[in-house]
Amino acid sequence: MTILALAALMATPSPLRAAPTYYWAIPGHNFVTTTSENRPFHFLNRSGNSLDDIEQLTLARPQHVQAIMLDSTESAIACARAWLQPIHALGQCGQPAGFFRSVLFWDSSRLTAPPHWAALWDVARYPGQRAFFRGPRLTLELALLADGVPPKKIYAQLSTSAGIDRAFHKLSQLRPYIIWWRSPAEAYHILQEQTVLMGITPSAIILSPQTRNTLARPYQAQMKNILYSPAVWSIPATLPAEKSSETRKILLTGPPRLASIPDPMPTESLEISDSFWATHAIFLSERFNAWLAQSPPPAP
Known part of the structure; x- marks a missing residue:
């Protein structure tokens, strides 16, 4: 699914108040290997890659992106601008996700x-x-x-x-x-x-x-x-607290990952x-x- 498809889905009224689906947003055309725990991750291909696109996505309300994959520079800038939630005690907003x-x-x-x-x-x-x-x-x-x-x-x-x-x-x-x-x-x-x-x-x-x-x-x-290029997972600032806590736990224990550097x-x-x-x-x-x-x- 793309960002545009997600926006259209969110704009479509539904007669039933079903639990929302949350997405893990990744840049298009990247391989992601899920963890052995086999959680049902829903991946969203984000086509925009500018800071404006990242700001719009991470500050959306209602928020349906559970985590967003960024390069480490994007994550540091977005963290400094309060577009992301801290994951670690020192206020860092990124969790390593491969390369x-x-x-x-x-x-x-x-x-x-x-x-x-x-x-x-x-x-x-x-x-x-x-x-x-x-x-x-x-x-x-x-x-x-x-x-x-x-x-x-x-x-x-x-x-x-x-x-x-x-x-x-x-x-x-x-x-x-x-x-x-x-x-x-x-x-x-x-x-x-x-x-x-x-x-x-x-x-x-x-x-x-x-x-x-x-x-x-x-x-x-x-x-x-x-x-x-190091990739990190980050949590959007507007993700609800309960979902943020769940996401933080996944990120610290076994998130989806890209490939590692060969040795x-x-x-x-x-x-x-x-x-x-x-x-x-x-x-x-x-x-x-x-x-x-x-x-x-x-x-x-």
Whole structure:
């Protein structure tokens, strides 16, 4: 079920006052593995991924979302703005839920060998459009990986003015070729409707047979090049107290989860740093939006 479908359902009058159904909201096209306790979870695919969408969903009245899956930066911002309920004694609003996986993908009918990060910028050898996430998180890391920075040194670079400038300079080189997506639903639509050569996308779009068979081209995932982003469950601020208590207990004992990071992790992959983005998210978001607002250079 989607957010729009839920809104329509809530707006439809019912002659019977049945107990409401509560949903666990996840970004579209993400694999979720339920716990061994086999509780009857009702999942809701949320298509919006902006802070405005998160605010609207977490402050809805009446509230029919029991828990919402966010990345750790979104959860920290929403928690600070009182859109979420604390789960832990220190006021933290997020409970670990595994990892979102964003994979490097390519059109296997046009590229005979799997690409690596640097190939994203090689438009002379590989002309064509690229799909990127429209935001600093994931995207700045990706720029430095493509520029030859080893995964273990990414955040040391991004913690300096020179490293940030380096990442934005790298992005500017590729900008005329980038198609931006804001949510998994938008990424899926791009790959379904357009002939993108390569890029970064949520893994489930490429790996799920149900979605892969509907894409415009025979896209494949490069499983050595993955960005792992910590996911957390959070409780909306307007969820009733009794349901909040039940949800908190589930979150602390056995919630649904995404996949974990493999051990060992592929050497060209990267775990997105929670601590870095907790400190730098606001500043880098402002700089990214200002960079986007500038007139892009023309394609060569």
